[in-house]
Amino acid sequence: MEKKRRGLFQRFLDGVEFLGNKLPHPVTLFAILALAVILISAIVSATGVSVEHPGEDGGTVEVKNLLSAEGIQYIFESMVDNFIGFAPLGVVLATMLGIGIAERTGLISACLRGFVLSVPRSLVTLGLVFAGIMSSIASDAGYVVLPPLGAVIFAALGRHPLAGLAAAFAGVSAGFSANLFLSATDPMLGELTIDAAAVVDPAYAEGMNVAMNYYFIAASVFLLTIVGALVTEKIVEPRLGKYKGDYTEDLNGLEPIEKKGLIWAGVSLLAASAAFSLLILPPDAIMRGEGGKIVQSPFMSSLVPIIAILFFIPGLVYGKVTKTIRNDKDVADQLSDTMASMGMFIVLAFTAGQFVAYFTESNMGIVLGVLGAQFLESINLSGIPLIIGFMLVAGFINLFIGSASAKWAMMAPVFVPIMMQLGYSPELTQMAYRIADSSTNIITPLMTYFAIIIAFAQKYDKKMGIGTMISVMFPYSILFFVTWSLFLIVWMLLGIDLGPGSPITY
Incomplete structure (x- = not known):
């Protein structure tokens, strides 16, 4: 019976992989999609469809024909601006300049190893999942550092190394939208959400900030840490059984030079944080907004460069202490390497920027938003069922499109206006998307780092394949999705803001 279930599940996974590989x-x-918007705008424009603008009194909106003379002129004249103006481009590249130094000098790796190795054995699983969740500060660095480290730790403790790898992978990937600090993901998705909200209500969008989900994602850290640890110890590790391989590992601590580097990096971080606090904490601080406001202030608008600086300074200090940085040429080389690694994102930004711009210019976002809201209202789908339905759709799409920013660039212009028309804030829509996206990352073969995780796992099991890896990670995905969704529902019912100045309702 067990073999039959494995066979059916394997065929299902083969089907997902086959369909996923067929996508461009x-x-x-x-x-x-950009070409499709151009063609569809011409077709829909010819039908004369119009809707009442949700943000204007009595105004009507029609779809603009991008194949008209005016539309074609716009396409060519705006192409460069669409690329440069793509919301996540500048914020991601600027943030990665700071994170890149911290990663390439070895600071992030040392921090993660030092934390996990300092945790008592009884709390190793909790510590490993927690470290994985927190590693999202460093964008994708956790994928490379934590899973192999988790396997090493479990092997050294006489536990199944694949269970350690799975716990770390679950923390890094499924917990990508939970952190005690803001990360590059927040401005990357936040800017897209703000742009989508501006289509319906520019005034509301002006009051939004990239920390719109901070309260919820910070609270989620503790929930996901507990769930991830329980799944590892109660489901995954018993299912894997006793490790019968011949691989053993001796766990080595941090080198003295690494410890010294961490100390000085911590001192520099505290000094930089103290300096920034002087710009915001005093009542008359220069980074406060009108009337001493903090939520709507230059400080909140400057989170991207602040995050970059708070990574850059400790990274630079750590590099100088550990000799991974000897002069300014080393700094320039490491910054250059970081930007080189962002090449695919930059190319993606060009085509995604055109799609987003064309979608906005054609007014299709407003029209679809109003019509979609009317449809959902007509079938009486609202409230919690609506949010859950949206999350299921987002999770399904994630099985075929791995990039979180790519999916949200495609979905935000459609779903944010729909949800706003039904009375739900853009901040809530973004958080629902982040839960669905993060929870399903670990079971999609098309996720960028999935192949790397399998390569790590094959060190301990030569026969490890896609189906086996997904079967190991599936319990994490299901329970993360269920418990995290329930947590969001409770949050909604209590009416707690999702972040600074970020309500549940619109």
Whole structure:
């Protein structure tokens, strides 16, 4: 019976992989979508469809024909601006300049190893999942550092190394939208959400900030840490059984030079944080807004460069202490390497930028938003069922399109206006998307780092394949999705803001 279940599940996974591989590359996909918007705008414009503008009294909106003379002129004249103006482009690249130094000098790796190795054995699983969740500060660095480290730790403790790898992978990937601090993901998705909200209500969008989900994602850290640890110890590790391989590992601590580097990096971080606090904490601080406001202030608008600086300074200090940085040429080389690694994102930004711009210019976002809201209202789907339905759709799409920013660039212009028309804030829509996206990352073969995780796992099990890896990670995905969704529902019922100045309702 067990073999039959494995066979059916394996065929299901084969089908997901087959269909996923049939999709074009995200760069190509956005180019196709941009062309589709141009063609559809011409067709819909010819039908004369119009709706009442949700943000204007009595105003009507029609779809603009991008194949008209005016539309074609716009396409060519705006192409460069669409690329440069793509919301996540500048914020991601600027943030990665700071994170890149911290990663390439070895600071992030040392921090993660030092934390996990300092945790008592009884709390190792909790510590590993927690470290994985917190590693999202460093964008994708956790994928490379934590899973192999988790396997090493479990092997050294006489536990199944694949259970350690799975716990770390679950923390890094499924917990990508939970953190005690803001990360590059927040401005990357936040800017897209703000742009989508501006289509319906520019005034509301002006009051939004990239920390719109901070309260919820910070609270989620503790929930996901507990759930991830329980799944590892109660489901995954018993299912894997006793490790019968011949691989053993001796766990080595931090080198003295690494410890010294961490100390000085911590001192520099505290000094930088103290300096920034002087710009915001005093009642008359220069980074406060009108009337001493903090939520709507230059400080909140400057989170991207602040995050970059708070990574750059400790990274630089750590590099100088550990000799991974000897002069300014080393700094320039490491910054250059970081930007080189962002090449695919930059190419993606070009085609995605065209799609987003064309979608906005054609007014299709407003029209679809109003019509979609009317449809959902007509079938009486609202409230919690609506949010859950949206999350299921987002999770399904994630099985085929791995990039969180790529998916949200495609979905935000459609779903944010729909949800706003039904009375739900853009901040809530973004958080629902982040839960669905993060929870399903670990079971999609098309996720960028999935192949790397399998390569790590094959060190301990030569026969490890896609189906086996997904079967190991599936319990994490299901229980993360269920418990995290319930947590969001409770949050909604209590009416607690999702972040600074970020309500549940619109």
